[in-house]
Amino acid sequence: MEIIFDNVSADFQIGPIRSPLVLHSVHLKIKTGTFTAVVGHTGAGKSSLLKAMNGLLIPKEGKVLVGKKIIDSRRNKKDIKVIRQKVGMVFQFPESQLFAETVEKDICFGPVNFGVPEKLAKEIARNVIKMVGLDNDILFKSPFSLSGGQKRRVAIAGVLAMEPDILILDEPGAGLDPQGKKDILTLLKNWNQDRGMTIVLVTHDMNDVALYADDVIIMEKGRVAAHTETRTLFSxxxxxxxxxxxxxxxxxxxxxxxxxxxxxxxxVCLSVEDLAEALIEGGVV
Ligand SMILES: Nc1ncnc2c1ncn2[C@@H]1O[C@H](COP(=O)(O)OP(=O)(O)O)[C@@H](O)[C@H]1O
Ligand SMILES: [Mg+2]
Incomplete structure (x- = not known):
């Protein structure tokens, strides 16, 4: 399922007042199964771009297509509902939105709200908790008793429980220790490679871009300044x-x-393995 931006401009409505444009004439095509990093300065429009991918920010002009579904200024509620399910959004510090007494209840909340029977939702919870690398018994704990890294995983599991085709994440490693961040990004890369899940994430860390992303979108002042393959960018x-x-x-x-x-x-070498190979092939070592 690909995401297409067709000449999208958008702003935020603040009561009766509208903000200046936060997205300007954005044209984009994010292909199915790719891992894309969104980079750029603070205020460049990275989070706004992600929000426009799942109907949290509605275009003022142009349209966003997710598969065959459309988000445009007509706000077709049916399409937006499907898109919200297909495009799972993980906000920055998603653990701040955990609320239920148990991890299981938290994870089941989304699916049950979308009409999934409770028994099936619990089965989904068991699957997704495994997907994020946690043990079953954590399902019966309070989310508030967990470590920061565990909370982040539980929050991501809650989004996975909606069985999205596309996962979009706003700085998923922010605030975690280096190992915790690496673990999360490795999980994402595995879902991308093994399940063909399309991943779009915002990051500031070019080491992560080099290691995990196939493509990079550079945002500047609400515009897409460049959309290129990772290796091309770093060359x-x-x-x-x-x-x-x-x-x-x-x-x-x-x-x-x-x-x-x-x-x-x-x-251009993007990993230690790449560099080792280049050194050996070049007869340097
Ligand atoms: N809810 C909002 N209401 C009004 N303006 C907003 C809102 N969220 C973001 N903006 C503005 O939109 C612009 C882009 O912000 P954002 O997409 O959050 O950038 P980034 O994620 O790259 O830091 C900024 O100028 C910001 O002030
Ligand atoms: Mg942001």
Missing amino acids: NNELLNQYSLDVPDVRRLQMKIEKEIGLTFPH
Whole structure:
């Protein structure tokens, strides 16, 4: 299921007043099964872009297509409902929205609200808790008794319980320790590779972009400044400079080695494994 933005402009309604445009003439196509990172300065429109993908921000002009369903200024409620289920949104610090007495009740809330019988919802809860790498017995604990990383996983499990085809996440690693963040991103990468789940996430960390994302969207002032493959982005230092994006550590090391030995490797290295291979193939080690 792909996401298409066709000339989308959007603003926020604040009572009777409308904010300035937060999305400007956005054209985008996010292909099924891809892992896309959205980057850019604070206030660039990253969160707004995500919200427009699941009907939380309605275009003022243009339309968003998710599969065959449409979100445009006519606000077709039926389509928006389907899209909310198909496109699972994980907000920044999603654990702040946990509320039920038990993890199980929290996870079952969404499906039950969408008309899934309770027994089936409980079965789904058992599946998704496993998907996020937690034990069954956590289902009967209070979400408030869990660690930060566990809470984050439970919150993500609650979104997975709606069985979305697309998962969009606003800085899913924010506030977690490095290992907790790595665990979450690895889970996402596995769902993307093993289940073909389409993933779109906002991140500030170019090391994560290099390691996990196939494609990158650079947002600037509500516009899509670039939409490119990850490897292409990190081979274009001009583009990185233009948008003040960091060079990933492994790429920085590659450039340093290349300068030192006066040789350019044929590929841009995005992981330690890539770099090791380039060094061996280039006869450097
Ligand atoms: N609920 C809102 N009401 C009005 N303006 C908003 C709202 N949310 C975001 N904005 C404005 O939209 C612009 C883009 O914000 P946002 O999408 O949150 O950027 P980012 O996620 O890249 O930091 C900013 O100028 C911000 O002030
Ligand atoms: Mg944001």
